[in-house]
Amino acid sequence: MxxxxxxxxxxxxxxxxxxxxxxxxAPVVTHMVYFRNGAADDxxxxxxxxxxxxxxxxxxxxxxxxxxxxxxxxxxxGQENAFTSYDYTAYFQRVAKEHLGAMMALEADRMTGLxxxxxxxxxxxxxxxxxRKMRTDSDPSAQLQESLLATLYVHHxxxxxxxxxxxxxxxxxxxxxxxxxxxxxxxxxxxLIVAGDVESGExxxxxxxxxxxxxxxxxxxxxxxxxxxxxxxxxxxVRLSDAKVEQPVTQRAYLVPAHATAEGNEAFALExxxxxxGGSQTSRLYRALVLDGSTAVNAGSWYWNDALDIGQFGVYxxxxxxxxxDAVDGAIDAVIATLRETExxxxxxxxAKTRLIADMIYAQDNxxxxxxxxxxxxxxxxxxxxxTEWPERIRAVTAAEILDVAKRYLQPGRFVVGHLLKAAx
Amino acid sequence: MNAPLSHAxxxxxxxxxxxxxxxxxxxVEDYTVPLVSMEFAFIGGAAQDPEGMAGLAxxxxxxxxxxxxxxxxxxxxxxxxxxxxxxxxxxxxDRVDGSLRTLSEHVEAAFGLLALAVNQPRFDQAAIxxxxxxxxxxxxxxxxxxxARARDRLNALAFEGHSYARPADGRIxxxxxxxxxxxxxQHQALFGRDSLHIAVVGAISPEQLTTLVEKAFGSLPARxxxxxxxxxxxGHAGHREIVPLDIPQSTLYLAMPGIARKDxxxxxxxxxxxxxxxxxFTSRLWMEVREKRxxxxxxxxxxxxxxxxxxxxxxxxxxxxxxxxxxxxxxxxIARMAEAGPTxxxxxxxxxxxxxxxxxxxxxxxxxxxxxxEIAIExxxxxxxxxxxxxxxxxxxxxxxxxxxxxxxxREPLVVVAGQPKGL
Numbered sequence: 001m002x003x004x005x006x007x008x009x010x011x012x013x014x015x016x017x018x019x020x021x022x023x024x025x026a027p028v029v030t031h032m033v034y035f036r037n038g039a040a041d042d043x044x045x046x047x048x049x050x051x052x053x054x055x056x057x058x059x060x061x062x063x064x065x066x067x068x069x070x071x072x073x074x075x076x077x078g079q080e081n082a083f084t085s086y087d088y089t090a091y092f093q094r095v096a097k098e099h100l101g102a103m104m105a106l107e108a109d110r111m112t113g114l115x116x117x118x119x120x121x122x123x124x125x126x127x128x129x130x131x132r133k134m135r136t137d138s139d140p141s142a143q144l145q146e147s148l149l150a151t152l153y154v155h156h157x158x159x160x161x162x163x164x165x166x167x168x169x170x171x172x173x174x175x176x177x178x179x180x181x182x183x184x185x186x187x188x189x190x191x192l193i194v195a196g197d198v199e200s201g202e203x204x205x206x207x208x209x210x211x212x213x214x215x216x217x218x219x220x221x222x223x224x225x226x227x228x229x230x231x232x233x234x235x236x237x238v239r240l241s242d243a244k245v246e247q248p249v250t251q252r253a254y255l256v257p258a259h260a261t262a263e264g265n266e267a268f269a270l271e272x273x274x275x276x277x278g279g280s281q282t283s284r285l286y287r288a289l290v291l292d293g294s295t296a297v298n299a300g301s302w303y304w305n306d307a308l309d310i311g312q313f314g315v316y317x318x319x320x321x322x323x324x325x326d327a328v329d330g331a332i333d334a335v336i337a338t339l340r341e342t343e344x345x346x347x348x349x350x351x352a353k354t355r356l357i358a359d360m361i362y363a364q365d366n367x368x369x370x371x372x373x374x375x376x377x378x379x380x381x382x383x384x385x386x387x388t389e390w391p392e393r394i395r396a397v398t399a400a401e402i403l404d405v406a407k408r409y410l411q412p413g414r415f416v417v418g419h420l421l422k423a424a425x
Numbered sequence: 426m427n428a429p430l431s432h433a434x435x436x437x438x439x440x441x442x443x444x445x446x447x448x449x450x451x452x453v454e455d456y457t458v459p460l461v462s463m464e465f466a467f468i469g470g471a472a473q474d475p476e477g478m479a480g481l482a483x484x485x486x487x488x489x490x491x492x493x494x495x496x497x498x499x500x501x502x503x504x505x506x507x508x509x510x511x512x513x514x515x516x517x518x519d520r521v522d523g524s525l526r527t528l529s530e531h532v533e534a535a536f537g538l539l540a541l542a543v544n545q546p547r548f549d550q551a552a553i554x555x556x557x558x559x560x561x562x563x564x565x566x567x568x569x570x571x572x573a574r575a576r577d578r579l580n581a582l583a584f585e586g587h588s589y590a591r592p593a594d595g596r597i598x599x600x601x602x603x604x605x606x607x608x609x610x611q612h613q614a615l616f617g618r619d620s621l622h623i624a625v626v627g628a629i630s631p632e633q634l635t636t637l638v639e640k641a642f643g644s645l646p647a648r649x650x651x652x653x654x655x656x657x658x659x660g661h662a663g664h665r666e667i668v669p670l671d672i673p674q675s676t677l678y679l680a681m682p683g684i685a686r687k688d689x690x691x692x693x694x695x696x697x698x699x700x701x702x703x704x705x706f707t708s709r710l711w712m713e714v715r716e717k718r719x720x721x722x723x724x725x726x727x728x729x730x731x732x733x734x735x736x737x738x739x740x741x742x743x744x745x746x747x748x749x750x751x752x753x754x755x756x757x758x759i760a761r762m763a764e765a766g767p768t769x770x771x772x773x774x775x776x777x778x779x780x781x782x783x784x785x786x787x788x789x790x791x792x793x794x795x796x797x798x799e800i801a802i803e804x805x806x807x808x809x810x811x812x813x814x815x816x817x818x819x820x821x822x823x824x825x826x827x828x829x830x831x832x833x834x835x836r837e838p839l840v841v842v843a844g845q846p847k848g849l
Contacts, residue, residue: 074706074774130720133742138672140569282506297562362526368788
């Protein structure tokens with residue numbers, strides 16, 4: 001088995017949380033900073049500000065003005081990028097291990113030193129508008145997805161797209177970005193994750209020399225107070241018809257607890273339920289709709305388990321030729337009904353557990369992937385132990401617990417169906 | 426075993442093994458994580474699809490893991506899943522690729538299933554029909570995707586009259602006409618030991634690996650039966666075409682002749698392309714199109730080489746009303762590169778990046794296996810990883826200026842735009 005040292009975890013005096021994941025196989029490191037804020041923390045009317053700020057974070061500081069950050073990373077042979085989710089914003093570089101300190105110096109500098117001046121703020125807003133056009137405005141299935149989520153979450157900000165609504169992006173200002181930046185970008189709201197060929201002691205020393213010099217901010221770290229979803233009793237349906245659509249699709253999403261909000265083994269049971277229902281070619285849905293019937297050409301399910309608040313359980317199917325979306329929905333309903341009545345078989349459960357647990361071993365082969373697992377877990381209410389104990393928790397789930405979550409959560413009122421259709425000419 | 430696997434040591438640790446029937450295997454033995462990762466390829470992919478059967482290699486490859494030997498599709502997939510064995514096949518333009526990943530405790534079972542899929546695929550009619558319907562459904566989805574539409578049209582024009590002109594995934598009416606007999610015949614034609622390349626990384630001894638590879642591939646015919654594919658240039662220089670799609674943003678591709686991998690100036694050209702549009706966040710196209718003007722989220726260029734064609738391709742996606750401006754900036758940057766080439770400073774920065782970042786390609790088993798596989802297919806030699814950075818360092822500025830002129834001077838690109846561009 002793996003001979004590397006265990007994951008280390010500590011805090012600097014200014015509140016920065018640090019996780020070190022050893023991987024000695026190649027002389028490289030993955031350096032990530034996660035902030036505990038994402039699109040779901042965008043102020044009302046300012047949707048997209050978390051994501052816009054993520055773009056603006058590449059604009060420079062006093063010490064590393066315009067372009068210097070990316071030029072330095074490139075000069076040192078590094079790769080870099082950033083991403084914004086509902087619950088976190090993350091920045092990363094991958095470099096040869098001797099440059100870890102240089103990455104930390106750059107990232108610590110822009111944690112509080114961002115300078116936003118001049119025309120580049122507005123031209124970057126144009127870039128984001130183009131990004132939205134690329135991802136959403138030119139893609140009917142992305143538009144349907146956006147409407148589905150806006151309908152599923154009637155109150156919670158998960159119903160607003162991460163990139164923001166088009167009309168609000170167009171109005172985002174430099175001051176909005178700076179206000180958001182000052183509120184959330186501080187060491188006690190951040191998690192540093194270093195994975196790779198480096199000793200924990202060395203990471204601590206480098207982190208103290210760089211991040212450690214960022215002053216401990218006044219007042220408590222920003223709290224995330226999200227509104228809660230009301231109980232909705234109506235099953236809802238959204239449809240998008242577009243002349244460009246040549247392949248109809250039906251999808252649905254249920255509101256379910258995520259790890260952060262689940263009780264007992266619920267979230268682990270939901271992970272296995274997603275695998276058994278539609279995680280593979282031997283799943284219930286694939287067998288019933290694709291292999292045994294000729295209802296669909298493809299079908300599957302998924303579970304968004306690392307939300308800070310209420311998560312989602314999704315199901316989708318691509319109908320076979322000349323099969324209506326309603327007929328496919330009926331077939332999906334039948335499969336789900338069975339799962340809500342009868343326990344899954346021992347063989348099925350064992351197969352699903354093996355598959356999920358193996359993923360964790362495969363993940364150990366990829367330091368960047370491991371870093372992301374820790375980053376997402378720690379910014380959504382989880383701990384290092386939650387990651388390391390995850391295989392045992394999955395192993396412990398019983399068929400009765402799976403039946404229980406299927407009954408409790410895969411029921412009318414908790415979901416929205418989305419249909420993507422070709423518009424009649 | 427605790428020995429660090431640095432990229433510099435990957436080659437000294439990569440050994441060439443040969444199976445009893447003569448199959449060469451490039452192997453890196455590493456026990457840090459208890460898994461085995463294998464990447465392999467048979468040369469001869471969609472380019473080998475007979476006339477009127479575009480998509481045959483894709484359909485064949487997609488059906489390989491849908492039942493083999495005594496197991497129908499379901500039983501075969503169950504056996505993979507029971508042990509979390511990942512096995513997949515994929516046909517691209519010039520190759521049929523396979524990928525196998527398993528926990529080391531299940532390596533015997535994994536190679537057993539691989540052997541069945543490679544040697545005794547059932548190609549049951551129901552499985553062929555199912556995979557075909559999935560491919561067709563994917564092609565239908567792509568019909569509303571501006572990137573896919575522009576790419577397909579670009580290939581159709583650039584390689585008109587050549588098998589590269591056809592979409593590698595196939596064409597719907599041609600896929601519909603393919604029979605089981607065609608699929609079986611294509612499997613027999615493409616899978617031979619002489620067209621096979623294999624790279625393996627992970628927790629397995631050379632002895633066991635050689636035995637298992639022989640079991641999986643040793644009974645294949647000694648030779649594949651590949652049709653000769655002629656080399657082809659990039660046609661329709663200077664032509665501009667619009668693929669009309671009712672969307673607010675256009676996707677633009679442009680193509681020109683590129684440079685062969687074996688050309689002595691290829692590495693210099695790689696640096697030139699990096700400076701022009703290959704290096705994200707720092708390239709000239711990035712600075713001019715995105716940073717300075719906010720015209721697009723993405724803008725890039727690349728040297729895209731196939732086995733029988735070399736191309737330079739660049740692209741972006743920008744609002745319909747800004748397509749003309751974006752294209753003229755891209756063309757101006759290409760012309761500026763042709764005229765003056767890169768600066769000394771750009772060359773130095775790019776060398777630093779390419780040399781410094783090479784190690785990042787070797788930090789997972791699958792990435793190492795893929796790198797080795799590409800090196801094997803390009804016939805660069807098992808010691809290439811040790812030589813590669815020296816090749817980059819040796820490039821000179823005059824060499825880059827010359828190759829930039831050779832690539833771009835006086836060239837008119839073929840341009841394809843999907844969307845509703847204004848003013849083109």
